[in-house]
Amino acid sequence: MKPTATVVAADAGSLLAGKPARSDGITAFVARRRFVNSVAATIMFAAAASSIVITCGIVAILTFESATFFSHVSLLDFLTDTMWTPLFADAHFGILPLVAGTLVTTAVALFIALPMGTIIAVYLSEFAPHKVREVIKPATELLSAVPTVVYGYFALQFVTPALQHVVPDLPTFNMLSAGIVMGIMIIPYVSSLSEDALRAVPMLLREGSYGMGASRIQTAFKVVMPSAVSGMAAAYILGISRAIGETMIVAVAAGMQPNLTIDPRQPAETITAYIVQVSLGDLPHGSVGYQSIFAAGATLFLMTLAFNVLGHYLRKRFRH
Amino acid sequence: MDKQTAKIVARRKLEDRIFNALGIFCTLVALSTLALLLGDLLVTGLSRIDWQFLTSFPSRKAERSGILSSWVGSLVVMCVTGCTAVPLGIAAGVYMEEYGRKGRINTIIEVNIANLAGVPSIIYGLMALGIFVYYLGLGQSVLAGGLTLAVLILPIVIVSTREALRTVPVQIREAAYALGASKWQVISHHLLRYSLGGISTGVIIAISRAIGETAPLITIGALTFIAFLPTSPLAEPFPEHLTDWLHSPFAVLPIQMFNWTSRPTEDFHRNAAAAGIILIAVTLSLNAVAIFVRHRVRRHIKW
CATH class of the missing domain: 1.10.3720.10 (MetI-like)
Known part of the structure; x- marks a missing residue:
């Protein structure tokens, strides 16, 4: 391992990671690796968590818009009415x-x-x-x-x-x-x-x-x-x-x-x-x-x- | 063997043969439906495909209509979809397989992705209509359409990434760690390279x-009649129009086909069949490429 130019970047990296920079090359090298690793892990965790955001988005939108819908139409009508004509003048909302x-x-x-x-x-x-x-x-x-x-x-x-x-x-x-x-x-x-x-x-x-x-x-x-x-x-x-x-x-x-x-x-x-x-x-x-x-x-x-x-x-x- | 036993054996063998025939019959029914579908499309629409069809905008007259705006639309939407879903899906797959294997959050994410894969595509469309189109104010743009489809195929990319990573033997990981590689190095130098074939198969299918x-693009309000192309990102003066295409309205090939199918006259149905041929040619050849890649990977990597 030849920590020459990389040491500077590594020190900057370890500073960012909140660890004291040392002149010791190996330590800096390890710190830099740790930093890269934790950044990669964080990014990948965010990607994995995005699937939860999607689900929350689906549930939130469906709940929110349906809630507004059900403030106009009663749930009972929705479930029991046998006509579905929401776009007619005589609107029925039976699903x-x-x-x-x-x-x-x-x-x-x-x-x-x-x-x-x-x-x-x-x-x-x-x-x-x-x-x-x-x-x-x-x-x-x-x-x-x-x-x-x-x-x-x-x-x-x-x-x-x-x-x-x-x-x-x-x-x-x-x-x-x-x-x-x-x-x-x-x-x-x-x-x-x-x-x-x-x-x-x-x-x-x-x-x-x-x-x-x-x-x-x-x-x-x-x-x-x-x-x-x-x-x-x-x-x-x-x-x-x-x-x-x-x-x-x-x-x-x-x-x-x-x-x-x-x-x-x-x-x-x-x-x-x-x-x-x-x-x-x-x-x-x-x-x-x-x-x-x-x-x-x-x-x-x-x-x-x-x-x-x-x-x-x-x-x-x-x-x- | 007495007579009784011989009779039973003969009957069992006959049953086996009958079921074998039934299995072949059902397989043939399924495959011949596919052949029938292709044949019907070709007979109706093949003669309609020519240069004019590929380079014309839709029109009120069937014989002057074409699919220029819709195939360009499909292409640019796929760019957005690919550029978002592929990196996001691979990163998520790597995280789930290599980092959080046993954590509780991982279990939640896993159940969640399994559920997302079973959500009907039109529900994604409703979500995109509420969030991308209105809440984020993207409108009925290429960007909104591309993101909608990206969300839709994300589970496929994630699942295939995970499956591809799982086929890399643990010895590869152990050897890399033994040589002092960090986790990220193991992933980027070894795991991702070996699983590239499997991941690309999944990405192509997606x-x-x-x-x-x-359906989800109809839901977010993609247009069915569009007579212009998105602004080229290279249009003069140069950097000003770089992202205009993302905000442009769009039509895509399947929506164009749907529009022509639902018209009453015969000549529009010919257009629909022609668009269908092109659509099916693209999807089937992508699938063929995927099968080829999978085969090659299987043959070339021997652990």
Whole structure:
């Protein structure tokens, strides 16, 4: 170590760090290192803490704007009114139609994504040869690389006309086609994570099962899957919260008319589509209509938060 | 083997084969949907892509419209997003993996990031509308849009940084410390270099996600019709316009596509398909690059 020019800088550094500068070269060198280290650590801590700032920002904005919203609209009306017409002269603020739209499209999507994702995961983990898996897994993950607005276009321009041949009197905008396409989009979220969970099951269990004379399918469903259940549940929950929060597919293909129904063949508006609809127009900042998107957003946030917390809890169990 | 057993074995084998076929079928359904989507876009929109399409502003007439302002918009927004999310995400990932491993704050940050990754993108848009657009007064600018997407992809960058760091064996750290390296030296000289491949994979995936993201930018009020470009930072007189582009209004490619998709006439849908082809080409090739980088890293680093 040759502390020549660096000593000056080091002394300055150690002074900044609040430590007495010494002429001793080594000490200065160590002090400088300490200083650099602590500066780096502080900067990186600030970066890590910024994620907390983001969360606080989300919660604060949603709470603040919803609070203003609920000073105009009673919470009871919000939860029980069956009409959502905040932009009409006769304004109603019942969130139920939007929640129904969200839940129906989510249900259709899950009806596709959960069985298919599970089958693909079991197939890739327990049946497919190694080489096939190495190709198929990244290929299915490409499904989640397609921008959702492109899926929306596909749902409206391809899937809906195709479905109209099968389902009579299907309107141009309907929850069925949006839900199906959303389901396909979610498949990789379910299949990849489930496959990881299945593969994490120790080989010994499989060998034991085969040793007892079980077939592949018995091993997969009666031995491997029960051991991977919490990991798979976490994958399902990720899929569910994706479906609830998905915006562009439903905004393009499911229509923008609030509609309290459980019939997936009908058009309806989801919470997310409503936020898009309002944002496309220009509502004045501070109006009740403007605040209503935050109240709708807060509802959405709480719905996904509940699922995320559940998922985190399951992942934690799965890791142990 | 008696007859009964042989029958059972035959049945089990048949079941296995049926499930195998079912697995292949489901995989094919998923992949052929992707192929169908690409095919549909290509058939409808490929003939629409030409020089005029790339260099024209949107117009009321479909055949004269183009994506100039939206692809430039996407590009400049990505600059802002990349320049903020990448350093911030890597720094946060390094801190969580190398400094605060067991602390209580770290647990809080960890749970928090796991939650952020599950928050729907439109919620980020609402947060950005309240904070960036109105509270900080950035307006519907490139800066506000870029920061919104940066916040959105931050968890992806952090998680992939952590995963990449975790693959560096502990012996590397121990050897560096044994030679007298300080913690920062271990991180900057060794850990970050070895995990560069993994981190870049994550960053590329995150950027490709941000390019296709539509909802949060609609929420903050990005425009759908814009017939000018942001001022060049090099415009004369030179230093005065250096940061003007950050405050310029913008449109991005996915929003342009959304706008064309929601119009009723067929010729605008052709434009939408053409924009979709370009969008998907960009995101899929970014993903291909990511897969390639991951493969190369795996092959070249043998601990």
